[in-house]
Amino acid sequence: xxxxxxLGSHVSVSEGALVLLRCNYSSSVPPxxxxxxxxxxxxxxxxxxxxxxxxxxxxxxxxxxxFKKSETSFHLTKPSAHMSDAAEYFCxxxxxxxxxxxxxxxxxxxxxx
Amino acid sequence: xxxxxQHPSRVICKSGTSVKIECRSxxxxxxTMFWYRQFPKQSLMLMATSNEGSKATYEQGVEKxxxxxxxxxxxxxxxxxxxxxPEDSSFYICSARDPGRPTEAFFGQGTRLTxx
Numbered sequence: 001x002x003x004x005x006x007l008g009s010h011v012s013v014s015e016g017a018l019v020l021l022r023c024n025y026s027s028s029v030p031p032x033x034x035x036x037x038x039x040x041x042x043x044x045x046x047x048x049x050x051x052x053x054x055x056x057x058x059x060x061x062x063x064x065x066x067f068k069k070s071e072t073s074f075h076l077t078k079p080s081a082h083m084s085d086a087a088e089y090f091c092x093x094x095x096x097x098x099x100x101x102x103x104x105x106x107x108x109x110x111x112x113x
Numbered sequence: 114x115x116x117x118x119q120h121p122s123r124v125i126c127k128s129g130t131s132v133k134i135e136c137r138s139x140x141x142x143x144x145t146m147f148w149y150r151q152f153p154k155q156s157l158m159l160m161a162t163s164n165e166g167s168k169a170t171y172e173q174g175v176e177k178x179x180x181x182x183x184x185x186x187x188x189x190x191x192x193x194x195x196x197x198x199p200e201d202s203s204f205y206i207c208s209a210r211d212p213g214r215p216t217e218a219f220f221g222q223g224t225r226l227t228x229x
Contacts, residue, residue: 032216043119043206043220044157051216090156094218100147101208101218105156 002027002093006104014112019078021107023065023091026072033074034092034101035065044090050074061085086111115141117209119221126197126228134192134224136207142187143209147218148180151204163190197228 007022025031032051036044048059055067061084065076074091091104116139126132136146145164149157161177163169163184171177179201181193190209194201204225208218 034218036220041122041204041223041225043117043222044208045220046217049217094216100159100162103156106154108154 002031002095002102004091004093004102004104006089006091006107008107009105010108010110012110012112013081015083016080019063019076019081019085019109021076021089021091021109023074023076023104024072025074025091025093027093027095029095032094033065033067034094035059035063035074035076036090036092038088038090038106047076047089081109081111083111083113085109115139115209115211115214115217115219117143117207117219117221119207119224121224122222123225124227126226128198128228129196131193131195132197132226134194134205134207134226136190136192136209136221138188138209138211138219141209141211141213143190144187144212145210146184146190147208147210148182148190148192149206149208151206151223153204157206160192194226197226199228202226202228 003026005024034049035047048057050057050067058064063078089107092101118137120135148160160175161169161171163182169182184190206223207221
């Protein structure tokens with residue numbers, strides 16, 4: 001079975017500051033890991049994903065995440081926050097056997113000018 | 114990238130009526146589609162998995178007679194909320210699986226359902 005835990009339902013950062021959104025997962029098989037962003041009343045947009053290979057994954061809008069198997073983590077980072085980054089972020093886990101996604105509870109990112 | 118179109122984006126209906134939400138894969142054939150429900154400030158909860166040409170598989174606690182899912186073609190799945198009540202008000206999101214890109218899920222824009 002798979003599950004995802006996102007620590008911190010709300011994160012506030014100043015514009016230009018580092019963004020760090022935490023995600024830990026549980027999976028009995030090698031996981032596929034994803035970060036999605038959701039703006040109000042919209043669907044989910046893929047930021048980045050890890051399936052195999054390089055553990056540091058770069059995504060859109062300057063975001064990146066690192067898969068750390070020993071820590072069962074897939075934290076999302078961005079060096080410098082922009083006002084447009086304010087949104088809801090979801091971490092998700094899947095596997096190569098079913099493509100069913102399990103989502104974390106989400107983290108609401110606020111960027112302070 | 115793959116495009117999934119969900120319609121309508123917003124719908125308001127009266128209690129007791131039924132509402133149909135459509136989910137279309139525009140540039141790929143989706144053998145599997147997923148329906149999620151999202152309550153305010155919460156995560157997405159999987160309601161059901163639909164496979165083209167067969168019955169949907171519902172998650173525990175989801176009433177299959179209330180949330181009718183039809184996946185009649187490789188590009189269209191529909192979710193019908195029957196005899197809607199105010200507690201059915203929510204944000205519904207579909208996603209589709211492209212067999213050619215099995216590691217990803219492509220999401221629709223979501224439908225905000227309000228039952229009055």
